[in-house]
Amino acid sequence: MTGSEYIQQISQLQQAVKKDAALSAAELQQKYLGSNGAFTLLAKQITEIDPSDRKLAGRPLNELKNMLAEAITAACNHTTTDTWIDLSLPGEKPAVGHVHPISQAMAEITNIFTSIGFTRVRYPEVDWDWYVFESLNMPPDHPARDEWETFFVDHKPDKKKGQMVLTTHTSNGQVREMERLGKPPIRMINIARCYRRQQDVTHTQMFHQFEGLVVDKGITIQHLKGTLDYFAEQFYGPGTKSRIRPFHFQFTEPSFEVDFSCHLCAGKGCRFCKSGWHEVGGCGMVHPNVLKAGGLNPDVYTGFAFGWGIERTYTLKEGLAIDDIRLLYSGDLQFLEQF
Numbered sequence: 204m205t206g207s208e209y210i211q212q213i214s215q216l217q218q219a220v221k222k223d224a225a226l227s228a229a230e231l232q233q234k235y236l237g238s239n240g241a242f243t244l245l246a247k248q249i250t251e252i253d254p255s256d257r258k259l260a261g262r263p264l265n266e267l268k269n270m271l272a273e274a275i276t277a278a279c280n281h282t283t284t285d286t287w288i289d290l291s292l293p294g295e296k297p298a299v300g301h302v303h304p305i306s307q308a309m310a311e312i313t314n315i316f317t318s319i320g321f322t323r324v325r326y327p328e329v330d331w332d333w334y335v336f337e338s339l340n341m342p343p344d345h346p347a348r349d350e351w352e353t354f355f356v357d358h359k360p361d362k363k364k365g366q367m368v369l370t371t372h373t374s375n376g377q378v379r380e381m382e383r384l385g386k387p388p389i390r391m392i393n394i395a396r397c398y399r400r401q402q403d404v405t406h407t408q409m410f411h412q413f414e415g416l417v418v419d420k421g422i423t424i425q426h427l428k429g430t431l432d433y434f435a436e437q438f439y440g441p442g443t444k445s446r447i448r449p450f451h452f453q454f455t456e457p458s459f460e461v462d463f464s465c466h467l468c469a470g471k472g473c474r475f476c477k478s479g480w481h482e483v484g485g486c487g488m489v490h491p492n493v494l495k496a497g498g499l500n501p502d503v504y505t506g507f508a509f510g511w512g513i514e515r516t517y518t519l520k521e522g523l524a525i526d527d528i529r530l531l532y533s534g535d536l537q538f539l540e541q542f
């Protein structure tokens with residue numbers, strides 16, 4: 204082949220590369236630069252031409268090589284459609300979830316109590332009547348049971364422990380914890396789901412409670428009150444006070460209802476609290492019959508217990524007046540993303 208024929212072949216290939224602008228990078232690579240590619244073969248043939256012509260041919264051959272490199276780079280940016288993509292634009296951020304507000308409250312409550320030596324425990328949320336009612340000083344047919352709107356599970360009753368129920372309160376953990384440890388000291392915080400047959404704007408059939416239980420020698424109401432005050436300050440903020448008012452529960456004697464001063468108006472009385480106080484739950488000194496049911500001698504040990512709902516505790520903290528509490532479990536992102 205003469206030098207001018209060789210240079211002609213180079214320019215023919217240049218034309219061909221221009222026409223192949225629509226090919227993909229891989230196709231260009233294979234067609235021109237593969238081991239049998241048109242460029243590769245032509246480049247090898249340079250040794251066949253007259254040495255004096257080689258210098259002349261070298262330059263266009265180099266240009267062809269650069270042209271191929273550019274064509275391949277351009278092909279890398281090809282898209283299958285005509286849409287032009289600006290790669291310098293910031294990407295779309297994926298939606299980021301967050302912990303459900305009730306789970307946040309549960310973590311916070313756990314921290315508050317474990318930092319003063321309580322142990323967080325978990326007990327069955329489908330449990331025997333014995334733990335939910337009878338061991339808590341509520342014999343079968345006792346009218347106090349009516350308050351708990353119980354769901355009964357269709358399961359063969361146990362001879363000693365009775366029927367199976369969905370736990371109506373976290374108090375089922377009291378005797379279970381006495382059994383687990385065998386003997387005091389007991390400092391338990393039991394946080395769990397509870398279930399009751401009620402559903403309206405202020406109630407969901409499934410909700411959460413937390414239950415504290417402390418049993419040891421010499422435990423008094425002062426320890427109970429101190430613990431409530433500590434929780435009030437830690438959870439609702441400095442200056443929040445607790446107040447206990449006489450009440451009746453079967454499993455505590457004496458029993459009280461627990462109020463916290465309104466942290467939004469420092470107990471002065473506002474639109475949210477009206478009286479300066481919010482009622483949250485119940486507490487008291489563990490009834491001797493409950494200690495006995497847990498295998499403890501009430502002449503040696505005394506204890507206190509308290510328990511209430513997490514949903515209310517949390518919404519109070521945030522100063523939230525949620526019209527319909529069921530929204531918390533509706534999976535409605537527009538609602539949940541606010542927290």
Ligand code: DAH
Pocket residue numbers: 371372373374414415452454455484485486487488508509510511
């Ligand atoms: N279990 C009660 C309820 O669900 C709340 C309660 C009251 C728990 C007094 C206690 C207590 O531990 O001592 O309404």
